[in-house]
Amino acid sequence: MNGKIIAVCTSKNKGERKKNVGASKLLAGQGLEGDAHAGFMHRQVSLLAMESIEKMRKAGLDVGPGDFAENLTTENINLVDLPIGTKLKIGETVLEVSQIGKECHNRCAIYYQAGDCVMPREGIFAIVLTGGMVTSGDTIEVLENV
Secondary structure, eight states: OOEEEEEEEEOSSTTSOOEEOSEEEEETTTEETTOTTOSSSSOSEEEEEHHHHHHHHHTTOOOOTTTTOOSEEEESSOGGGSOTTOEEEETTEEEEEEEESOOOSSOOHHHHHHSOOSHHHHOEEEEEEEOEEEETTOEEEEEEOO
């Protein structure tokens, strides 16, 4: 089963919630155009499943796409089970999974509100191999697993 993009989110500054902009351009080797986290490193784009956000809603938080500072909110794809090196085709773009989860050195606002945050455990990161537009509603196709 293919996944789906629920939201495309950006922010001008690091350390803040991102806003769903609906569509944006993924730049090869960088990330989402205009996003504070874009750059030439291995965490160019962050992805988090809507199912993970729903867990936090059930814990009593009023959260939605972008609130965990993820760039792409997905649905119907088990992100954390994708091995590093997996290629994802989203619209005309191709991403490669580069990191599963992350270590949070400073606890975010979400952690202090809920006592927990799903992004370190359930978020993933990718590099942009082929740039292009990505839009809410785009299909996510797993091209290969390494």
